[in-house]
Amino acid sequence: MGDRGIGAETACAGGADTADEGVFMPVVVALGSVAVLILVAIAAPLASRRPAIATPVVYGTSGLAALVLFVTALAALLGHLDVAGEVVLPLGLPWVGAHFRIDPLSAFFLVVVDLGAATASLYALGYGAHEDHPERVLPFYPAFLAGMNLVILSADAFSFLVGWEFMSLASWALVMAHHHEEENRRAGYVYLVMASFGTLMLLLAFGLMAGPDGVYAFAEMGNRVREPWLPGLVLVLALLGAGSKAGLVPLHVWLPLAHPAAPSHVSALMSGVMTKVAVYGFVRIVFDLVGEPVWWWSAVVMGLGALTAVLGVLHAILERDFKRLLAYSTVENIGIVFIGLGLALAFRTNEMAGPAALAVTAALFHALNHSLFKGLMFFGAGAVLTATGERDIEKLGGLIHRLPVTAFFVLGGAVAISALPPLNGFVSEWMIFQAILLSPDLPQWALKFMVPAVGAALAFSAALAGACFVRAYGVAFLGRPRSAAAAEAREVDILSRTAMALLLGLCLLAGIVPGLVIDAASSVAIQLVGHDMPPQPLFPSLSIVPVSEGRSSYSGMLVFIFILISSGLVIWAIHRFASKTIRRGPAWDCGFPDASPATQYTADSFAMPIRRVFGPVAFGSYIERWMPPPGDPSPARLKVVRHDLPWEILYAPISGRVSRLAERLNTLQFLSIRSYLSLVFAALVGLLVVVAIWA
C-alpha cells in the first residue's frame, strides 16, 4: 500500500511550484476563509438593525466561506493539492507563534465540518428568516464556524486551545440565543461549566505533553520521549476534555440540554459537527501526539463507547422532545465512533495493521455519516418547529399530509440513522462488525472478553435506534394530528427543503458507493495506524471488501438496485394483473373506529414496553401507584419515576458541595477592611512559605 501514501497523487502539474510561492497553499486559502468568517462575525452586529438584509448576507457569506473550505479540504484529502508546509503567524504566544497546516487527518475533519457548515448555512437562509432575535444569532454563527475550523487547522497547542474556547463560547452564546426561556438558561449554565471543565482538562493534557521545556508545536510534540506514566494520564485527560465535548457518558449531561436549546441550524451544527471536532481533538491527541498507545487504552475507550451508545439510545427512546431525542441519539452515535476508535487502538497496539485500518476507517466513516444524517434530522426538526411551533412529539401527528416533502426527507434520515441498508448508517456499522470479527486474534484476555460484549452492545444500540426512530417518526409524522398546530402545519420554504434534499442525497451516495469514502480516508488511516484498507474500486466489483473477497463483502449499490428492480417488478405485476380500484373508507380498527385522535398510540405508550424491560437497569425506573383509600372518590394515580443515574451519582453531589462551599465563602464578601488586610497578609506569607519550600 506504500504507493498510496500521503499526497501520493500530488504530482499533478504545477502543484509543487504553487506551494513554493506559498500563496496558493491550501492552508492559506483555508485561513483566508476563516478570516472572512471572523470579519462577518464582527460586521454582523452593525447590520443587525436590518435583519431582512443581514440574515441572507451573513448566512450566504458563511456558506460560501464554508464551501471554499470544504472544496480546499476535499482536494487536499484526495491528494490533488500539495498540503506540505506550515504557516506560522505572529499571533498568540510571542516565542511560539500560531502554527497552521493541513494534514490528512485535519483535511478529513475539515471536510466533515465544512460540509455540515455549508448545508446548515443553506438551510439557515430559509430557516433564519423566522428568527425572533436575529441579533443574538447572526454574529455568533460565523464565529462558531470560524472556531471549529481554527481547532482543526491549528498545529500547536496554544492555537488549538484558543480555537476550542472560541468554538465553545460562540456555541454557548448561540445556546443562549433564546435566553428568555428558563430551560435554556439552565442549559447554558450547565454547558458553560462543562465546556470550561473540558478545556481545563485539555489544557492539562497539552501541558503534560509539552513538558517542562514547553514544546507547543504539534510537529515536535509528537516525537518527544516521555515518562512511561505520562501517556496514560494524557489519555484520561483527553477522554475527559474531548469526551465531554463529544458527549461520552457520563460527561454527556450538558449535551441533551444545550444542543436542542439553540436554533435548529445551530443544533444541527453542534450535534452533527461540533461533536466531530471533539472526536478530532481526541484522535489528534491519542493517535498522533502522545506516542505509542498501551493496550488497556483500547479497553477504556471501547468500554466507554459501548456504554455511551447503549445509554444514549435508551434515553433517546424515552424522550418526547424531538430535538432532545436527536441530541441523545448523537450521544449514541458518538459511542459508536468511540467503539471504532477503541478497536483501532487495540489492533494498533498489537501490530495488526490491516484490522486497525479497517476499524479506524469505520470510525471516521461513521463520524462523516453521523454529521450527514444528524444534520438532516435536525433540519427536519427545525422544519417541524417552524411549521407547528412544537417540539413535543406528543402534540404532533399526521405531518406527512401537511409537510409531504419534509416528511419524505426525514423518513430518509430516519432510515439512515437507524443503520438500515441501503443508506449510509449501515455501512459504517457493518464495517465495525467486520472489525470485531477480526479481533479474536488479539492476545490480551481482557480484550477477548470485552470485544464480544462491545459487539453485542453495538447490535443492541442499532436495533434500539430503529425502535427509537420508528417511534419518533410514527408519532410526529404519521397517524392523525394531536393538536391544532399540527393540523394546520404548512410546508417549509424551498431553501430549507433543498438543504435537506442535499443531505439525503449525500446519505444515499455514501450508502451505495461507500468505496469512495473508504478510499478518500485511506491517507488518514495511514497517518493514524500506518496502514490503510485495500482500495475499493467502484468497477468492476461494485462492492466493498474490507479484508478479502471470501471473508465478507457488501454492495450498497446492488442492494439498492435490487430493491428498486424487485419493487418495480411487483408494482408492475400488481398493476397489470390485480384490481386497481381503491375505495376510501373510515379506518377499520377492528370494527370500533374512534374519531378522536386521542385514542392513538402515544409516544409514551410506544416506549412503555421498552421502558419496562430495560428501564429498571438503565434508569432505576419504577412505577409509583397511588390508590385512594376506600370511600375516597378521587382518582388513582400512576407515576413513572425515572432516574438520570450519571447526574444523580456524579453531578448532584459535586454541585451540591460546590454550592455549599460557595455559600460559606460568601461571608468573605462582607468583611471589614481590617479583616481583608489581614487576609492579604496571610496569603502573602503563605505564598512566600511555598516559594521557600519549593526552592
Added chain:
Amino acid sequence: MGMIRDLAIQGAQMVFVLVLAPLLLGLTRKFKARMLDRVGPPLLQPYRDLAKLVRKDVVLAENASWLFRTAPYMIFAATWVAAALVPTFATGLQFSWTADLIAITALLASARFFLALAGMDIGTAFGGIGASREMLFASLAEPAMIMMVFVVALVAGSTQLSFVANFMLTHVSLRVSLGMALVALVIVALAENARIPVDNPATHLELTMVHEAMVLEYSGRHLAVIELAAALKLLLYVSLIACVFVPWGLAPPHSGFWPLVVGAVTHLAKITIGAFLLVFFETSIAKMRVFRVPELLGSALMLGFLGTLLLFVSRSF
C-alpha cells in the same frame, strides 16, 4: 455463456423462493391441522388466498398517507432481496457477494422498520400496539441474530453465506458454539415470524397480537403483498437454518444441471422437515405473555453471546 447461465440460476433462485414461500405456509397449516386431528386446508390454499386478495379492491382508510400505500412494496422488495441471497439449492450464485449475513439481517430490519411505520400510519390504537411490541422484540432479536452471525462467522471465517455453507460441508464437526447458535437462531426465527410462543399467526383481535395488529388496516393487493412477504420471511429463516446447519445437497458453485435439481429436491425435503418441526414445537407449547417474550429473546441473545465468547477464548469450541 457462463455469465448468462449464472444470471439464469440467480433468477431461478429468486423465482424459486417466491413460488415456494406460500407452499411452506400451506405445509405448516396442513401439519398443524393434522396434529390437532383436523383435516386442514388444502396445501395450495395460501396461493388461492393470495389470488383472491389480489383480485379484491383495496379499502383504504381515509387518512392513509403515501407511506401506507408504498410500504407494502418496500417491505416485499427488501424481504425478497434478502430471501434471494440465502442459498436454497445452490451456493456461489452470481450475486451472492452482494450482501453477507449481517446485511441480510439488516435488510429484514429495513422491512420491519417500514412495517412498523405502516402500522402507525392510520392512527389507531391497534397499529401502535403492534408496532411498539414488534420493535421491543426486535430490540432483542436483532442483537441475538448478530451474535449468532458472529458465532457462524468465527467458525467459518466468513460472513458470506455461500462460503459458510461450503465450509460447513467440508468441515463437518460438532461444536458447542454452533449448538448455541442454532438454538439462538431458532428462537429468533420464531419471534421474527410471529410464531407461537411469541405471537400467534392464526388469531385476530387478541390483545396479544403483534404482526396482525400492524397489518390490520391493509386489504386487497396491499395485504397480498404483505402476506407474501411474511411467507418469504418464514422461508428465509428455514432456508438459513438449513443452509448453515444442514448444508448437504446444496449444489456447489458452477455445477451442472443435475446437481441443481438434486439441490432443489433436497431443499424441498428440508423445508418439509423444517415445517414439521416448527409445527411440532408450536403445538407442544403455549403462547407466552408479551412481557415474558423479552426473557426468551434475552436467553437467545445470551446463548449467542456465550457462543461468541467461547470462540474468542478458543477457536476449537
